[in-house]
Amino acid sequence: MDQTPFPEIPHRHEAFADGLLLDCGIRIAPLAIAYRTYGTLNAARTNAVLVCHALTGDQYVAEPHPLTGKPAWWGTLVGPGKPVDTDRYFVICSNVLGGCMGSTGPRSERTPGGSDAWGIEFPPITVQDMVRAQKKLVDSLQITRLFAVVGGSMGGMQVLAWASMFPDAVFAAVPVATAPYHSAQNIAFHEVGRQAIFADPDFHDGFYASHGVIPARGLAVARMTAHITYLSEAALTRKFGRRLQGGNAKTPVLFGERFAVESYLEHQGSSFVRRFDANSYLCITRAMDFFDLAADHGGSLATAFRGSKTRFLLVSFSSDWLFPTAESRAMARALNQAAANVSFVEIVSDKGHDAFLLDEPDFHRTVAGFLTGAAEAAGLS
Amino acid sequence: MDQTPFPEIPHRHEAFADGLLLDCGIRIAPLAIAYRTYGTLNAARTNAVLVCHALTGDQYVAEPHPLTGKPAWWGTLVGPGKPVDTDRYFVICSNVLGGCMGSTGPRSERTPGGSDAWGIEFPPITVQDMVRAQKKLVDSLQITRLFAVVGGSMGGMQVLAWASMFPDAVFAAVPVATAPYHSAQNIAFHEVGRQAIFADPDFHDGFYASHGVIPARGLAVARMTAHITYLSEAALTRKFGRRLQGGNAKTPVLFGERFAVESYLEHQGSSFVRRFDANSYLCITRAMDFFDLAADHGGSLATAFRGSKTRFLLVSFSSDWLFPTAESRAMARALNQAAANVSFVEIVSDKGHDAFLLDEPDFHRTVAGFLTGAAEAAGLS
Structure with missing residues (x-):
């Protein structure tokens, strides 16, 4: 595995x-927020859409990633x-606080x-x-009310937090494939990942930077x-099933042939460590674990x-077992109790959480229909 | 984490x-099979029940574990x-080939x-x-036909293999919470575990014994x-939910408080490495991954x-997402196609795979009803 810290x-x-x-x-001061914008802010400054990214996402929502060259992460x-x-709305996407793509986080200078x-x-x-960090950015752009805040997974948690903390600043909210709290199972999966990072000898109790290494194997x-x-079981089965492919020099001889799903996972792991910082991963997973809006x-x-x-559109995906439909449905019920304006849609898909x-x-x-309706109501058309 | 090799x-x-x-x-020669028996073999040698254990199980199916002191793993x-x-049947349970509780495996002498x-x-x-190793043991006990072969998870895979390879030697078969192949998702989870073991510096490419250490962190x-x-999400939520408990010296200060589910997982990991060998874990998970009876x-x-x-009783549990009911149902269909005598029961439980x-x-x-009926048919009563 590549041990070179990413550029x-x-x-x-x-x-x-x-x-x-x-x-x-x-x-923490100063606070840096790295961001990208797409489209044009109208004269009334009323057509801004803030997109919030997920755990390992970043601000490159609608353009290729500068490190990996991969297509925009939400180009769909x-x-x-x-x-x-973006011909209609002014889209803002910022790297989250704690991230590693330019916003203040573990890789930032302490002083x-x-x-x-x-x-x-x-x-x-x-x-x-x-x-709150995003709010400072939005304020600095002299936008008093966002037309919409949109995000999936941890991005959806941010959407919920926005609507709860700054209701007057959010005309429409679209939390996708998310939940108002992190479940015990999700905390457990995060903890396994953290323990793998802690177990990597290159982690050096978190001070790996001063050793010129990264805990690449643990992070992978x-x-x-x-x-x-x-992913869903159905998606893994469709994509890989039990297909075998050639051996790999890095794998002990004992295991000889490898399943395609194993090579795929190894690729996911090794490419991830070239673009993501382990301390950011620890910091952000922990923020997700502690998210509990009701509490x-x-x-x-x-x-x-x-x-x-705020007008809400809640979206879940039928095969998402990380943020199951039941959690979105419970949110919809709570919003109804709060007499909020809420639509809830479960999309039938076998692609799991990644479907979003x-x-x-x-x-x-x-989403297009909901935003068009909301734009009319907001007098944007 | 304790680095002492287990006794x-x-x-x-x-x-x-x-x-x-x-x-x-x-x-491989010689072949050693460690086993335990419970109850009395009848004069006709027709009342033997072979219990097959799961990935990390062993022969102590009906008595406390000699290393951990924990109750019998299938005492229920x-x-x-x-x-x-065991007042009626002669129960045999052997440690699987590749295991680390006395049967031939990675810890055995090469010569x-x-x-x-x-x-x-x-x-x-x-x-x-x-x-095949179990068959040698059963033959050596001069048992030509087992009254029943029973097992859950990987034990269930062995039950299916028994019934397919030695149909005349199996009067009744009870594969529980299992499948006739390992799914892409299950292979993926195994591979993550293996990669964690490989990443442990104490693994030493598998030659950790000669360094006097064990890859305890990776195995954990x-x-x-x-x-x-x-477990199921429901079981994790019921047992732990989002309950917090005190900090832990081993955890970086950053994270301070811990969730109860995290402490529980850490305990599961650290107690496991005191009783299980990493090379056995690699060997047995690989055997499961390659299991595909249809292929x-x-x-x-x-x-x-x-x-x-053979008379079959297939059992699945409604909240088992590792070996979902759909896989047992497909097996039941295949057995029906083969004109076999098959019963299939899905037990409603929210306890996940562990329910068995x-x-x-x-x-x-x-199970009691099925075995009683089978015993009558076998002339055992």
């Missing part, structure tokens, strides 16, 4: 000298003529101009902290585990959205 | 000087007055009397090889991953059981 990339970012006061009580949904139409990065000592953050195992949870509102999810004027990123015409039609 | 235990075993010719073409099903009634263990160079084995991560798949019979599962006189080991009265009543 620095140039990025566009907004720096906030006053920093951000985190939920844990620590203020966001772009000219797409459901989130301005210093050479010492936070690393493992980056303060614990919450999904709400991520949203974490990614492989997570990747299985992003933050006296145990009532409805309370989190009481009096909300893939070619799912029903999903795309649903 | 040797005394065991009762049968040694076969002629050894066993494996599916891979290699003969096997014992005096239990569904597999008789030598001090050099096979380790990672133990030949690849199949589920069918495991069954493998166990943790597997353990999640043995071995021209793609037809029905062909594997054509003309079988737990207190599930409907399951136990089903």
Whole structure:
């Protein structure tokens, strides 16, 4: 496995000298938020759509990734003529706080101009902290109300946090393939990944940067585990089944032939470590684990959205076992209790959690229709 | 994590000087099979029940484990007055070929009397090889026909292999929570565990014994991953939910509080490495991955059981996502096509795959009823 730390990339970012006061009580300053925009902000500054990315996503929602060269991660949904139409809306996507693509995170300097990065000592953050950082960016763009906030998986958690924390700043909210809390099973899968990282001798208790290495093998195992949870059994069976392919020099001779699904996972793991920082992975998975919107509102999810004027579209996918439909349905019920304006759609798909990123015409039609309706209501047409 | 290799235990075993010719073409000799028996073999030698254990199980099916002191692993099903009634049947349970509780496996000497263990160079084995080794044991006990062969998970794969390879030697077969092949998703989870073991610096390419260490951290991560798949989301939620518990010195300060589910998984991992050998784990998971009964019979599962006189009871559990009901149902269809005598029962339970080991009265009543009927048909009553 490649042990070379991944290269620095140039990025566009907004720096906030006053920093951000985190939920844990620590203020980090300055705060940098790396972001990309697509389309044109209208004169009234009312057509902005904020897209929130998932655990290992980044700001390159509608353009190729500068490190991997891979296509836009949500090119199926966001772009000219797409459901989130950049000919019509001004799309903003920022790298989350705690990330490793330019926003303040474990790889940032601990003190301005210093050479010492936070690393493992980056303060614990919450999904709400991520949203507060985004709010500073949105404010700096002089946008007082976002037309829509859209995101899947952890991006969906951010959408829910946005609607709950800043209801007047969110006209429409589209939380996709997500939940208002992380389940015990999901925490368990995250923990396995973290333990794999901790077990890597190159982790050096989180201070791997000062040793000039990265915990590539542990991070790869974490990614492989997570990747299985992003797919459905049906998708794995359709894509790979029990097909064998040639051996691999890295595998002990004992095992000789390999299954195609194994090579695929190994590729997922080894390519991931070239673009993602292990301490960011630890930091962000932990933020997800601690996300529990109802607990933050006296145990009532409805309370989190009481009096909300935001229009919600909740979307789940039938074969998603990481964020099952039942959790979206419970959210829809809570929003109904809060007398919010809510639509809930379960898309029938056998592609698992990853379906939200893939070619799912029903999903795309649903989002397009919802946004068109909301745009009319917002007087955008 | 404890790095001490686990202690040797005394065991009762049968040694076969002629050894066993494996599916891979290699003969291993001698062959040792460690086993336990419970109850009394009748004069006609017709009341024997062979219990086949799962991936990390062993021969201590109906008595406390000599290393861990934990209760019998299938004490809910096997014992005096239990569904597999040791007052009535002569129960045999052997450690599988490739295991680490006394049967020939990676920890065995490569040459008789030598001090050099096979380790990672133990030949690849199949589920069918495991069954052939058991057949030698059963033959040596002068039992020509087993009244029943019973097993769950990988034990169920062995039951299917028994019924397919030695139909005249199996009067009744009870494959539980199993499938006639390992799915792509299950192979993927196994591969993640193996990669975690490979990534442990104490693995030493499989030659850890000569370094006086064990790959404890990697093996623990493998166990943790597997353990999640043995439970259901509902079971994890009921047992742990999002409950927090105290911090842990081994966890970086960053994460402070821990979820109860994390401590539970860590305990599962650390206790496992004290009783199980990493090379055995690699060897046995690989045997499971390559199990595909239909592929071995021209793609037809029905062909594997054509003309079988064996009475089958197939049992699945509704919340088992590792070996879902659909796979048992497909097996039942194939057995019907083969004109076999087959009953299929799905037990409603929210306990996941592990349900087969737990207190599930409907399951136990089903097995007891089936065996009682079979015993009458076999003239045992």
